[in-house]
Amino acid sequence: MPVVEAKQVTKTYTIGDRDIRVLDNVSLSVQEGEFLVVEGSSGSGKSTLLSLLSGLDKPTSGRVFLKEQDITDTSEDDLAPLRNEFIGFVFQSFHLVPSLTALENVMFPAELRHDAEAFDKAAGLLKRVGLQKRIDNFPHQLSGGEMQRVAMCRAVINNPKIIFADEPTGNLDSENGQAVLELLLEFQKERKTTLVLVTHSLDIAKLADRMIILKDGRITTEN
């Protein structure tokens, strides 16, 4: 059963008086527990595809389904519970809340669900990724690798069914990038979570169950 599905989605942006088609009639289906890599050069539409699949953006045409539920026209507020319980995000720029500590950032999604064990879960996750001594630090006091690990913990605290990772190692050095990727894959395997990961890196792509390559907004290759 597909966890997330896109059917003939197209995304066009209007900039000034020009229409720019970023995605062109893309159809895609991701199965439960699958690790899918979306690869492509800069401007190929990878991040746009990710944003459509995760419900962060709406397609110009076509339909998107999450857990077989058509989310194409669903409002932001109605998508909120899905984002909280069903989806986890890991971004290239980390996007941690600057006014929250590492622990508070990780706890936040669980607290939105009124999870009484939010603290314990968050502390446990941060310990797991080696950040037990950094739990009270703010994002500006952490290194890139540390911030991305915090972001990962935040993404998995609610045991989401699917994790969307948009170039999670893009802002990290190779050593940290490798460490972060390993953790992400560890979480994915452990929890049998579906992982959709956008990357330039073919090395990362090799680790996936399946890879699609986007070029000029279309899927050109699917392995």
Place this chain on the structure above:
Amino acid sequence: MQNSFLHRHFIVRQIARSRRQVIVLILCVALSIVTLISLNGFSMSVHNSMLNDARTLHAADIIIQSNYDLSPAVINAVAGLEKKNQIISARVWEFYSVVRNQNSQNSLLTKIKVVQPGYPFYGRVILKSGREFDAVLNSGSIIVAQALLERLQLHVGDALRIGNTTLTIADVVLQEPDQPVNFFQLGPRVFIAAEDLKTLGLVAKGSRVWYRCLIKALDERNIQSITNQLSAAADEDQERVETSRSARSGIKRFFDNLLFDLSLICIFTLLLAGIGIQSTLAAFLKEKEKTIAVMKTVGATSQFITRHYIVILTILGLSGTLLGLLCGLLLQNALDLLFSGLLPKSVKLMISWQAVVEGLCIGVLVVGLFSFIPLHRLKDIKPVSIFRKERIRFKIGAPMFLSASLIFAFFVLLVLRQIKEIKAGLYFVLGVILLIVVTSLLTALVLFVLKRLKIRSLIIRQALKGLFRPKNATRPIIITLTASLSVIFSIYLIEENLDAAFIQSYPPAAPNLFFLDIQPSQLERFSKTLGMPTEYYPIIRAKILAINGKKVDRKQERRRRGDNLARTFNLTYRDYLLEDEVIVKGRSLYRNDWGDLQVSVMDTVAKIQRMKIGDRITFKIQGVPLQARISSIRSRTRESIRPFFYFVFPPGTLQNAPQTIFTALRIEKHRIASLQTKIVEAFPNVSAIDVTSTLTIFTAVMKKLSLIIRFFAGFSIVAGILIILSSVLATRFARIQEAVYYKILGARSRFVVNVFTLENMLLGLVSAALALIISQVGSWLICSEVFDIAYRPLIDKCALLIGGTVVLVVVVGLMPSISIMRQKPISYLREQTQE
């Protein structure tokens, strides 16, 4: 070299890119001067139209005045000077009396002015008919105020019973030069010719009459020498001889005091607006930190950058100053409406160019002083900050202290210039500093506690964190709001307490009708006519000559704010305490072991010269000195409308002194008019004061004055509002970021709205609560120490004040956040990715 020129495009774009912050900054500058300009211009208009012509205000060059009939010596001196053709004079008698409509049972308390021909020597009495005053006012005729005709249902030509005689209403007075406003009069005006004074039968020994002799010098150069001659002849303890320049007009004194208080409020607003300027400018420059760091990276010097921002600030400062000037002039016209009822129609509002120039200078100075530190800090921005996320640390050093000192000096000078009294000015400055220091300390304490609170609720916790968001001007917002609200809350609390003490909580048993000027010989008949039991109080009018042998300096006493020993006092005699009196010093009212004449003194007057038991006071009663020793000091257990006396003698001591008697009684409201008429018919010399209607007049005037003061104080809140707006704008990016992250992580819009709303609620609540604490303490001190009334904290009304403040802060804080809350996550994320 780039470091020596001005990059015009840079200047324009820096302003254009931060349009909203720029607007807030301009508004702060405008606010700093708007009230001061409008008030100064208004004040100059009032002075020019009404108060500057002292001769018109007194209707004479020289005024001899007394609460007793003028002494033969001074009358002879005046006559002598008239004979020598140096002066012309006109006597004036002014007193209250109840007049009656001949044809009905209506009677009315009026203020009677009996004048000799020649009055007024300066200015004009304007009559409704347009005729000349001295042509209309003859023996047998009177001129009355319109209000009298309306209330007694009379017309010009009707007869009016005044005292023992009946006179004909000849015309209506619209304006008199020496009383341009009449809101504090207990009754409408009646002019009577001096030839009718005797037939009135209202002026007797002991009557409460204000005696004046107005003098016009035929050669202005002789005014001072004539004044000196008359002063030498006058009884200095009872009579005052002043020129129109030296005499203090009651009206002028009233407006001087009112404008004085309003000036203080305007300066307070200026100070808060200055804080707003500094906070807003700091936020504006903080936005430019990266730009400045990049510019320095490519070789711009601190000097180059500072020069550009000085130019930017000059443009914004001038814009704000001009806006403030324009708004100040417009506001000046609105003041006409605000003061309506208090000012005569003859007051012409005019643009005072002096006020305009002063406003311009003050605006420029305020901007310069309050922008010094933010501009100075530009040099601390290092190029490396474009790479590092650490906060730029600004050094506290000599420039900071210099800036603080200059600001302090500026305010002291401004205060002294505005209010022209060194002592009061310094007290005010110290008071404001104390207010700001206390507010700052309390704010720091509250924020310290809030930061460390462990809150379970996610929404409340996020809202609290929002208060400590970097660039959030939480501290200046709370300090400014708290300071301004403290003043406004205090005004409200004091007003409510005064209202409660004197007007609202009018005890059911309190007297509501006073009868004054009952002659001792009339007492028995009066009592029979009244037909109800009541207490009678003898009143002997006297002045204080000396205390413990030291002469009372009347000139100095009159300069004292509040009560003073130079005025005329009402003495009485009895051997018991009134039900609301208590002895606070001394064993009993009078001492059996003293042979001296004794007097019991009220604590409020004893405080004036620190009088104590055993001190000797020398009084002068109708020219006769009388020394008495203080045997006890009394106090009132509560403030009320009941009669009370500062000086009480034992019975038997003043029995034979010239006196009148007064009584205060309580009757049903509907019987007041008929009883008043009945008494006045039988005893025309007796004045009746309906206290409830007097209080109504008094309340209306006090409410008007309070409205005026609160109107001006309200501007100080605007400073706090502007800082809130500036803070929201400065943290706009951070708020968008937070809102987006919350939504990405699964929070609904309602969650975001709730967090932002709660953040503003906390801000408002903290500010209002601190303001309430400060104002409660301040109001209690003023009520108990200055007004000597019981203080009520008015908790229920305070809750409303807090609620109102919270609503205001939430609305102001949320308005610019609406677009932030609507921000879709994807737009933000896309921008971040593109960056």
